[in-house]
Amino acid sequence: MEREIPAMLRAREAIRPERFSFHSARMRMKKVVKEELAAMDRDSDRCALELSDAAVDVMGYACLVAIMAMGPGYHRESQQRLYKVTEENGHPAPVVSSAGALVETLTGMGAKRIAMVAPYMKPLTQTVAEYVEAEGVEVKDYLALEIPDNLEVAAQDPMNLTEHYKRLDLKNIDALVLSACVQMPSLAAIPQVEAEAGVPVLSASVATTRQMLLELGLDPVVPGAGSLLA
Template sequence: MSAYRVGLIVPSSNTTMETEIPAMLRARAEIRPETFTFHSSRMRMKHVTPEELTAMDNDSLRCAVELADARVDVMAYACLVAIMAQGLGYHRDSEKRLAEAALAETGATAPVVSSAGALVEALQHLGAQRIAVLAPYMKPLTATVCEYIEAEGVKVVDSISLEVPDNLAVGRLDPAQLIELSQRVDTSNADALVLSACVQMPSLPVLDAVQQLFDIPVVSSASATVWQILRRLGLDPVVPRAGVLLAG
């Protein structure tokens, strides 16, 4: 049985990625002979504001070096908006900087993925050209996220912002509300729905249920991150009950 170490770079107030990513990868045990362990390093952030996001992102290099000390097989920068708030296309620079920092300090090499890059690449992989988005952010930050995605060639036709600035409160949102919100956001001209454009807003408990309501792909930042983690490990990106993206 193959065993993999997954490193997570997370905001200090994030409680969801260390729940949803392990849940998805452990579900693979039903269909693949693999095991995963999870190892985190944290960046201080409590409120989802541009100032705190920039300060937090500056701390990401330290986290990459710490995880490299554990010789993880892959690292995931698990904060979508922190990347997208730093400028268009920044996920490419961030992933490169983190990998280079880890190599320079420890001599270890491991692929680096980001939730921001994973979501963009997943949408492109699905052939999505027009999407609807659900996000917990204040409206200006949701606009930043939509602008970032559109700069990557995917048009956002509608979005809903829950306007919850406290990141800990975002992690306590009831995922069941996403079922009703998915019916409110306008998907009539969309070819994919982003159920949670935030790795802290819980969505996995309802991801498959919402997928059953739509004939277009339903993805989340977390499911896209798992998809990219598996691809970077050279594994087939398949997870049971996690939407079309991970259905194989």
């Protein structure tokens, strides 16, 4: 998120008048396992409080799987709780979670059946698939890259995804989620994969950017980020 969302907002600045500043507070997590994800989520209140000191206009909760590992529909509870933290601090700001952004974007675009790539181990990837399906979107196929180390996830070459996605069954899908994780880079690969696959291609970062722009009352338009933001 700290690389790709600012990159998309900078690209948008080339075609629209709005200008953005980016602020972050970090929840701790090293291994992408359920115990660390739960501890990470508990830390989110502190982060929301710190960021609200800066009177930001919108907040993005960056870890998709930390939310989804807490059970179906948890993004609604998390977003409401974190908003209340900002409200009590005197600087209310809408909160967009990458988990909520992904499912809301998929349902909003009318996607009924998808395929996705995730860096997580298979059990966590299955958890993500079940979370998405609980929101009414069938996950026809998924690829778990099984990378447990969070820093290794971030170090992936996004262009590797131009080959990884070919291992998925793309027949009769409505969209391809090229990275169901804001930590795994994918932005550079989205235009190429979309051109090859012939279906809308998005990522958790693209969906989060779109939802943040909508919360700001701005056109969700970003060049070079796929058809969803075209």
